Amino acid sequence: AQSVAQPEDQVNVAEGNPLTVKCTYSVSGNPYLFWYVQYPNRGLQFLLKYITGDNLVKGSYGFEAEFNKSQTSFHLKKPSALVSDSALYFCAVREVGDYKLSFGAGTTVTVRA
Amino acid sequence: NAGVTQTPKFQVLKTGQSMTLQCAQDMNHNSMYWYRQDPGMGLRLIYYSASEGTTDKGEVPNGYNVSRLNKREFSLRLESAAPSQTSVYFCASSEWKGTLAKNIQYFGAGTRLSVL
Numbered sequence: 023a024q025s026v027a028q029p030e031d032q033v034n035v036a037e038g039n040p041l042t043v044k045c046t047y048s049v050s051g052n053p054y055l056f057w058y059v060q061y062p063n064r065g066l067q068f069l070l071k072y073i074t075g076d077n078l079v080k081g082s083y084g085f086e087a088e089f090n091k092s093q094t095s096f097h098l099k100k101p102s103a104l105v106s107d108s109a110l111y112f113c114a115v116r117e118v119g120d121y122k123l124s125f126g127a128g129t130t131v132t133v134r135a
Numbered sequence: 136n137a138g139v140t141q142t143p144k145f146q147v148l149k150t151g152q153s154m155t156l157q158c159a160q161d162m163n164h165n166s167m168y169w170y171r172q173d174p175g176m177g178l179r180l181i182y183y184s185a186s187e188g189t190t191d192k193g194e195v196p197n198g199y200n201v202s203r204l205n206k207r208e209f210s211l212r213l214e215s216a217a218p219s220q221t222s223v224y225f226c227a228s229s230e231w232k233g234t235l236a237k238n239i240q241y242f243g244a245g246t247r248l249s250v251l
Binding site: 026031054056058063064065066067068071112116121122123124125126127128 | 139166168170175176177178179180183185191193225227231238239240241242243244245
């Protein structure tokens with residue numbers, strides 16, 4: 023069975039500082055990995071994905087994520103956070119051949135001015 | 136460009152009442168999904184439909200039924216609502232082609248349901 027862990031419920035950073043949101047996963051085969059963001063009272067929006075190829079994936083709004091197979095991690099990063107990045111972030115995993123995504127519990131990011 | 140549209144946006148039910156949540160997508164996607172979101176638990180899959188004419192149970196299907204009415208529409212029905220079904224419900228859709236699925240799921244804005 024596939025699963026995702028986001029070990030931090032909340033991440034607080036100052037504007038302009040680097041932002042990291044952690045994610046680890048568990049699958050029996052090769053993973054497809056995703057990050058989504060949810061702003062208040064909105065649905066989830068796709069940020070980026072890892073399917074195959076380069077371990078460093080670049081996505082929307084200046085976000086990137088690094089796939090690390092040995093550590094089964096897919097951490098989300100942004101070099102310089104903005105107040106507008108404050109939101110709820112979800113990591114998700116899907117095994118090759120499976121229709122279903124499994125989501126982590128989410129990490130609330132607060133960026134203070 | 137509407138994407139995924141969910142109705143209603145808000146609903147309050149009494150225990151035992153029934154209702155249907157509607158979802159429609161205009162992106163010609165094959166697959167559609169229903170999730171519930173509860174604090175601290177992320178999104179949990181209720182049911183999904185890999186393609187028109189098929190539906191399958193997800194992680195938390197008890198108390199729910201679904202209908203894939205056509206390629207565009209996928210409804211979720213609560214036959215006898217319970218307080219434990221108070222949640223935010225999201226519908227999503229995605230493309231599925233062959234073995235390399237793009238599977239970026241596109242989400243609706245959600246339905247906030249309270250069962251008293």
